[in-house]
Amino acid sequence: MPIIRASCPTCGDVDIAPNAMTVMLCSSNGEASYVFRCPSCTMVVSKAVDKRIVEILVSSGVKIHFWRLPEESGEEVVGPPVDFDDLLAFHQQLADPTWLERLIRYSQGKYEQ
Secondary structure, X not given: OOOEEXXXXXXXXXXXXXXXXXXXXXXXXXXXXXXXXOOOOOOEEEEEEOHHHHHHHHHOOOEEEEEOOOHHHHOOOOOOOOOHHHHHHXXXXXXXXXXXXXXXXXXXXXXXO
């Protein structure tokens, strides 16, 4: 079985078996990375790679996992970004024991303050 030499940011170069590594390939935009758990420190390591490296890893027996970007990632963002005051107001609303009932009424178009 081939051994893959990869780099852990904590431990440096480590040897990884192909069954201990996964190639993650985005079918939406073609971006790829590999991920493995360092055998020395057990930290999860991920690194972006190009198509050539993906081909080498897969041909060495590394499994490949396809994923897609969420549909929302292509939507146009409207309105200002969420800020600290918005987060605080949201937290205060969640502290109200009737928040779920109010949310349900709002989603049904029956909003009252």
